[in-house]
Amino acid sequence: MSLTVRQMAALVAGEVVGNGDAEIVDARPLTDAKPGHITFVEDDRYLDAWHHSPASAALVLPHVPVNGRPLIKVLDPLMAFVSIVKHLRGNSPAATSSIHPSAQIHPTAVIGTDAEIGPFVVVEAGCVIGARATLLAGATIGKNCRLGDDVTLHPHAVLYDTTVIGNRVTIHANCVLGADGFGYRTQGGRHVKVPQLGYVEIADDVEIGACTTIDRGTFGPTRVGQGTKIDNLVMIAHNCQIGRHNLLVSQVGIAGSTTTGDYVVMAGQVGIADHLHVGDRAILGAKAGVHKDVPPDSRMLGAPATPDREQMRIMMSLEKLPELRRDLRKIKQMLGLPTKAEGKGETKE
Incomplete structure (x- = not known):
């Protein structure tokens, strides 16, 4: 053309x-x-x-x-x-309603119009799948899940029981939504599992990258808000409440019961401790280690995370440490104080 x-x-x-x-x-x-x-x-x-x-x-x-x-x-x-x-x-050809013969669809599952269900897909009892769903090879949907219209599950995506997915959601290959949260109590010298009885709820227009995991809540839902975009290899723990239109980039890890506001950005390998809140429009730079609440409109860097301007000053100071160390040694020599030879442990008089 x-x-x-x-x-x-x-x-x-x-x-x-x-x-x-x-x-x-x-x-x-x-x-x-x-x-x-x-x-x-x-x-x-x-x-x-x-x-x-x-x-x-x-x-x-x-x-x-x-x-x-x-x-x-x-x-x-x-x-x-x-x-x-x-x-x-050329646009991709319009999908026609089709179910591959190898797909396993429970008789109680409700499949919307114009769905495309690929080979070896599993849809378990009580599920409701919206119109124009695309479920690609090997996707697995547990019992009593609800999927909205125009949802796409890429190969081998897994939805555990009772997962709720909104409209126009894309879930890429090997995602796992609704696995048990990491909850244990130590009793009698052993780690005893706390039952995870909640679920995962994904709002409209969310995209979730390959190999991302989102754990079910302990009793209620772990939620991801409307329009949020999640990159590959992101981990969201149980009971988290992720706001609207967040951007969570590769290898972000968010510990349990953390909440975020709207339009939050977390760059690659940001780590968030549990039970914290990240305010609206906050931007967390790559590898930021967050150990306390983040106010709205903050820009944080480093581990532990600090305001970006403060962190830049720290980084500039670190670059000058070798020079400062040499200057300090010279001053001690001028004062007749004992010094340690650079790179060695012995003391020089």
Whole structure:
């Protein structure tokens, strides 16, 4: 399939600058674009790469100057590029209602219209699956689960009993939702398991990355709020209440009974201790170790986590420690005080 620049501009409601009749056969990012391709320039950092690119056209912000090739000026080049890629490569064929012969569907389960259920999927007793669900190979849904409309479970995703999933939720491969929380009491010198009798509830428009785990509550639900996006390899423990539109990035670990506000961001490998609250719009940098409540709009770094400006000062001070150590040794020598040789344990007089 090919389109002219003008036709593409109409697709994304953009403004054509230059030759609108130039023909485009594919859409590629700047690093891969060739003649005949359209690319995109998300911000001014990539202007130099665009000027040296062999691409025939680009989606750009309104202020970007012309350099002899046709442009489509839009407010959001990235999302406009996504629309053009989908159009050029063709949308996926519409799913038809189908259940693979190897799928195991309990007779009491209710399956919505236009569902696509792949090989070796298991749907246990009492489940209700909404319309247009896509359950891919090996997905397992326990007893009495409820899934909304337009839910996608990728291969080998596992929902334990009574898990509740909202509309338009995507759960990627090998996720486990609703496993027992890690709850034990020590009695008579042994660790005795506390029964985990709750469930997991996922609100609308949530996406959960591959190999993420979310434990069921002890008695009530562990919840994930509307629009939250969770990356791969994230762990959310029992009784947590995750707010709306959070972004939880790779290898975040959140201990039990922690709550978060709305629009919280946690970068990779953030660790949150139990029974804490992270306020609205807080941003926690990579590897932050959080041991106390985080106020709204905070920006925290480090372990233990501290406000970002304070942590930057600490990091700058750490860089100067070798120099400070040498200066201190010289001062002690000038004062005739005993010192230790650098890198050795002996004392010098």
